[in-house]
Amino acid sequence: MLSAFVITGFLGSGKTTLLMNSVREHLKNRRIAIIVNEFGEVGVDGKILKNAYSQVLELPEGCICCTLHAEFEKALWEIRQKYDPEVLLVETSGAAEPFPVMLSLQSLGCTVEGVMCLIDAYNFEKYSHEPTTRHQIGSSNMLVLNKTDLVDEEKLKSVEQEVVRIWHSYRLKNLFTGEPVFRDFKLYKTSYGKLPVEVFEGIFALKAKLEAPEEDYHQHHLEHQVLYFDQPLEYEKLVSLLESFPKEVFRAKGVVRVKEVPQALVVNYAFGGLDLSQTLPDYQGKSFLVVIKKSDN
Numbered sequence: 054m055l056s057a058f059v060i061t062g063f064l065g066s067g068k069t070t071l072l073m074n075s076v077r078e079h080l081k082n083r084r085i086a087i088i089v090n091e092f093g094e095v096g097v098d099g100k101i102l103k104n105a106y107s108q109v110l111e112l113p114e115g116c117i118c119c120t121l122h123a124e125f126e127k128a129l130w131e132i133r134q135k136y137d138p139e140v141l142l143v144e145t146s147g148a149a150e151p152f153p154v155m156l157s158l159q160s161l162g163c164t165v166e167g168v169m170c171l172i173d174a175y176n177f178e179k180y181s182h183e184p185t186t187r188h189q190i191g192s193s194n195m196l197v198l199n200k201t202d203l204v205d206e207e208k209l210k211s212v213e214q215e216v217v218r219i220w221h222s223y224r225l226k227n228l229f230t231g232e233p234v235f236r237d238f239k240l241y242k243t244s245y246g247k248l249p250v251e252v253f254e255g256i257f258a259l260k261a262k263l264e265a266p267e268e269d270y271h272q273h274h275l276e277h278q279v280l281y282f283d284q285p286l287e288y289e290k291l292v293s294l295l296e297s298f299p300k301e302v303f304r305a306k307g308v309v310r311v312k313e314v315p316q317a318l319v320v321n322y323a324f325g326g327l328d329l330s331q332t333l334p335d336y337q338g339k340s341f342l343v344v345i346k347k348s349d350n
């Protein structure tokens with residue numbers, strides 16, 4: 054049996070960072086394969102992850118929980134044939150719901166060892182009302198309150214209460230028996246996705262056999278646009294561009310060359326916060342920025 058972990062959580066909550074920090078540390082002696090899906094046709098996470106892992110398969114166009122369902126199953130089959138991994142990690146796009154992914158994993162013979170939902174504790178109230186967020190939390194058995202370095206005790210406590218409340222209201226149930234799929238959840242508080250080794254030891258494995266729901270309940274409330282830059286930008290211009298985004302822009306990410314820095318910069322913008330500290334020294338591709346915003350309809 055191939056062990057699989059699903060890593061879910063809203064846009065910018067820290068999924069890729071968790072893969073870089075905890076997973077790499079705790080599963081370093083295992084044969085790992087990663088499937089990463091992003092919202093938008095250009096992937097950034099895959100480029101970052103390929104610096105750290107040899108077997109990364111990107112599914113950038115579309116969402117693996119709805120339009121890319123068949124491609125996800127094909128990718129899963131291929132990755133098993135090619136690499137024979139011991140552990141598979143699926144990073145869903147921040148706009149995806151994990152349930153259909155769990156279902157595919159089970160139906161293709163993987164053991165779902167755990168579904169981790171990353172919560173951005175700092176920005177949680179800005180996206181907690183999104184239906185996708187609620188389903189992501191309710192479909193998980195590990196709730197990871199991330200970015201705790203950016204919040205005080207009081208805020209963390211209120212985020213925790215709200216997350217737990219959502220889990221109870223939206224927890225996954227077997228459609229036929231009405232039984233909850235996960236009897237309980239485990240809650241972690243961390244920063245930069247640093248988790249204890251127990252998370253990766255298979256102790257939270259999903260025992261229930263999942264059944265497919267009949268209705269298609271997943272809807273996107275997000276849209277995206279990709280901006281390409283032919284020439285390196287001035288650093289200040291890039292910062293002004295990012296700072297000029299309206300609040301409907303939840304997330305922007307990309308790889309952009311600027312005049313002042315020799316390596317391409319990884320752009321990480323989430324809910325008004327900007328991080329330009331990471332670089333991709335070997336990046337040869339185009340300069341681009343994926344901008345994800347709440348859709349008007």
Ligand SMILES: Nc1nc2c(ncn2[C@@H]2O[C@H](COP(=O)(O)OP(=O)(O)OP(=O)(O)O)[C@@H](O)[C@H]2O)c(=O)[nH]1
Nearest residue numbers: 063064065066067068069070147200244245321328
């Ligand atoms: N301060 C702080 N920043 C964090 C933490 N975890 C992640 N970040 C930053 O948050 C930004 C987004 O992190 P990612 O790991 O790319 O988030 P993601 O969930 O993979 O993003 P999407 O794939 O777009 O949904 C990056 O700039 C990270 O460095 C944390 O615990 N504290």
